Amino acid sequence: MxxxxxxxxxxxxxxxxxxxxxxWNVRARAGLKGPDLVLPADQKDCVLPAHEMNVSHMxxxxxxxxxxxxQEIHSFxxxxxxxxxxxxxxxxxxxxxxxKFCDRxxxxxxxxxxxxxxxxxxxxxxxxALARRSPQ
Amino acid sequence: xxxxxxxxLKLTGASLLTLSAGKLWSALAYAGQAVRHPVxxxxxxxxxxxxxxxxxxxxxxxxxxxxxxxxxxxxxSFKNRAHEVKWIWTEPFENVFPSEETRFMxxxxxxxxxxxxxxxxxxxxxxxxxxxxxxWKREEDGIVMMDWHRCIGCRYCMAACxxxxxxxxxxxPRTALGELNPVFPTRTKGVVEKCTFCPERLTRGEEPACVxxxxxxxxxxGDLNDPASEIRKQLETQRTIRxxxxxxxxxxxxxxx
Numbered sequence: 001m002x003x004x005x006x007x008x009x010x011x012x013x014x015x016x017x018x019x020x021x022x023x024w025n026v027r028a029r030a031g032l033k034g035p036d037l038v039l040p041a042d043q044k045d046c047v048l049p050a051h052e053m054n055v056s057h058m059x060x061x062x063x064x065x066x067x068x069x070x071q072e073i074h075s076f077x078x079x080x081x082x083x084x085x086x087x088x089x090x091x092x093x094x095x096x097x098x099x100k101f102c103d104r105x106x107x108x109x110x111x112x113x114x115x116x117x118x119x120x121x122x123x124x125x126x127x128x129a130l131a132r133r134s135p136q
Numbered sequence: 137x138x139x140x141x142x143x144x145l146k147l148t149g150a151s152l153l154t155l156s157a158g159k160l161w162s163a164l165a166y167a168g169q170a171v172r173h174p175v176x177x178x179x180x181x182x183x184x185x186x187x188x189x190x191x192x193x194x195x196x197x198x199x200x201x202x203x204x205x206x207x208x209x210x211x212x213s214f215k216n217r218a219h220e221v222k223w224i225w226t227e228p229f230e231n232v233f234p235s236e237e238t239r240f241m242x243x244x245x246x247x248x249x250x251x252x253x254x255x256x257x258x259x260x261x262x263x264x265x266x267x268x269x270x271x272w273k274r275e276e277d278g279i280v281m282m283d284w285h286r287c288i289g290c291r292y293c294m295a296a297c298x299x300x301x302x303x304x305x306x307x308x309p310r311t312a313l314g315e316l317n318p319v320f321p322t323r324t325k326g327v328v329e330k331c332t333f334c335p336e337r338l339t340r341g342e343e344p345a346c347v348x349x350x351x352x353x354x355x356x357x358g359d360l361n362d363p364a365s366e367i368r369k370q371l372e373t374q375r376t377i378r379x380x381x382x383x384x385x386x387x388x389x390x391x392x393x
Binding site: 065069070072074087089090115118119120121123124126 | 210274276281283284285314316317318319320321323324335339367
């Protein structure tokens with residue numbers, strides 16, 4: 001019984017450690033508010049309903065990739081009957097802004113920036129940013 | 137059970153022989169049958185190009201086709217030759233057609249710059265060696281296509297291509313790009329690339345970028361399997377040559393000399 005203080009102290013420290021992510025969030029003021037996304041102003045519908053895009057846009061992009069590159073299928077009929085060109089930079093980024101939409105959400109949920117952008121170009125930053133680097 | 141060491145060894149040997157008999161038999165049975173790659177049957181179009189080197193020679197300083205291609209496909213221009221990436225470029229005649237070279241050639245022919253690009257072969261060796269299926273011959277139009285998503289950069293295809301049509305990205309190409317064409321991707325370090333006959337333009341009903349850019353009409357593009365096509369008519373009315381046809385690759389870029 002003489003160790004009661006130590007046991008309670010240890011338990012307290014353990015609980016604090018266990019709940020540290022919560023406190024961390026409180027300190028960072030993350031709260032329950034999601035990422036601050038900028039949605040396209042002039043478009044209401046995406047190629048799939050928003051909640052589906054939310055959870056499965058990555059599968060859709062992979063499907064588009066394979067169909068365009070390997071099967072010569074270039075247009076996608078959306079759920080509302082609209083037909084879209086299956087292009088990442090051309091179609092997706094004609095509505096969405098990568099920095100204020102894709103990147104913000106990915107960084108919020110802690111997803112590593114996908115390697116799409118190693119090759120596909122964000123139209124918002126074409127020449128000016130790249131030209132500053134010297135050619136080898 | 138009591139067995140002597142001799143009996144044990146005999147039994148082990150016999151069992152091993154029995155177990156391996158099947159394998160041995162199949163190895164012997166198939167030894168004479170080499171793996172064959174039959175030439176694919178023609179299913180659709182075979183897109184091809186006819187290059188009139190005489191017209192090119194009339195405009196020795198013209199690089200319109202090269203520039204159009206570089207611009208359309210975000211091809212980097214490295215100063216270091218070891219890092220070069222090329223889809224369409226010129227080589228001296230004697231290098232493009234080494235077997236056509238003779239001691240007494242018309243003046244200037246030996247050094248005449250000749251446009252070279254991927255030959256989109258009938259029987260492409262690059263496709264045969266690609267371990268990931270990142271390059272393949274499209275059945276619908278005969279284009280030797282690339283999927284850069286799938287390329288692992290092993291460069292087997294570069295070793296296999298007898299025309300040197302493929303380039304490897306030793307360095308991040310974005311470090312050597314001028315104005316970017318935002319609708320076409322760049323490539324990334326560690327990926328092989330080459331001419332694709334512009335399928336992204338063909339689907340829009342446009343000709344390849346180089347063909348469209350050529351003002352001299354030196355590049356003719358069309359379907360070899362269509363008897364009414366202009367390229368077929370041209371091929372049937374004049375003598376043309378191809379690069380190293382003796383290799384059996386069936387190149388689909390033809391040249392008028």
